[in-house]
Amino acid sequence: MDRTTFFETLWADFAGIAPQAAAILKRLEEHGEEVRNDHVAFRTFGLEPIGLERLEPLVLGLGYTRLDEYRFDDKHLRARAYVCPGWPRVFSSELACEELSDWAQALIRSLVAQVPPGFVATPEVFRAGRPWAPLRFADYERLSNESEYAGWLAALGLRPNHFTVSINHLKKLRRVEDVLD
Numbered sequence: 001m002d003r004t005t006f007f008e009t010l011w012a013d014f015a016g017i018a019p020q021a022a023a024i025l026k027r028l029e030e031h032g033e034e035v036r037n038d039h040v041a042f043r044t045f046g047l048e049p050i051g052l053e054r055l056e057p058l059v060l061g062l063g064y065t066r067l068d069e070y071r072f073d074d075k076h077l078r079a080r081a082y083v084c085p086g087w088p089r090v091f092s093s094e095l096a097c098e099e100l101s102d103w104a105q106a107l108i109r110s111l112v113a114q115v116p117p118g119f120v121a122t123p124e125v126f127r128a129g130r131p132w133a134p135l136r137f138a139d140y141e142r143l144s145n146e147s148e149y150a151g152w153l154a155a156l157g158l159r160p161n162h163f164t165v166s167i168n169h170l171k172k173l174r175r176v177e178d179v180l181d
Contacts, residue, residue: 001062001122001123001124003062003063003084003087006062006123006126007037007040007087007088009124009127010040010126010127010159010160010163011160011163013127013129013159013160014159014160014162014163017156017159021163024165028165028170028173028179031172031173032171032172033170033171033172033173034169034171035165035166035169035170036088036165036166036169037088037163037164037165037166038088038089038164038165038166039081039088039089039090039091039163039164040088040089040090040091040160040162040163040164041090041091041092041093041160041161041162041164042055042090042091042092042093042126042158042159042160042161043092043093043094043095043149043152043153043158043161044092044093044094044095044153044158045094045095045097045108045111045112045150045153046078046094046095046096046097046098047097047108047109047112048112049112049115049119049120050112050115050119050120050125050158051094052078052079052080052092052093052094054120055092055120055125055126056080056092058120058122058123058125058126059082059090059092059123060082061123062084062123063084063087064082064083064084064087064090065082065083065084066080066081066082067080067081067082067083067089068080068081069081070093072093075147075149076095076096076097076099076100076147076149077093077094077095077096077149078093078094078096079091079092079093079094080092080093088163093149095108095147095149095150095153097109097150100146100147100150101146103142104143104146104147104150107135107139107143107154108143108150108154111132111135111154112132114131114132114133115131115132116131119131125158126158126159126160127158127159127160128157128158128159129156129157129158129159130154130155130156130157130158131157131158132154132157134155135154135155140154140155165179167179
């Protein structure tokens with residue numbers, strides 16, 4: 001898959017579940033702006049077969065190189081940033097599941113156990129959605145109370161979590177406040 005197709009399909013998936021994002025893009029374009037994406041972010045569980053170690057070769061295969069690694073202790077996250085000149089940055093994070101409660105760990109392991117063989121074979125995995133059965137709402141609420149990240153990922157699966165506007169590349173709306181207005 002080439003990078004153009006990769007980002008176009010990611011955006012289509014994201015706009016499908018967050019239509020307000022497409023409305024914001026349209027509004028910026030109506031103001032005469034040519035919007036550039038600063039970065040796209042992905043979430044995953046830090047478990048095989050969908051952890052960062054398995055996903056990273058797919059990002060590298062698109063011509064990206066790893067820029068840096070991060071740790072967000074308060075959110076129980078490990079993350080990596082990737083760059084490719086002329087393209088949006090890619091930010092991937094994984095939940096350090098081993099740091100959650102025994103109940104949350106067991107639930108997450110039961111979800112990840114449903115990931116089909118070969119699921120992490122192509123970059124399409126970044127917009128694949130939920131490869132496990134839907135959660136019971138009570139389990140979603142309990143998991144989200146422990147980790148919003150875990151609840152989001154359990155409910156929505158592997159897909160873009162967010163896209164960002166590169167304000168530095170806007171021509172008319174130069175300040176964050178202007179964009180928000």
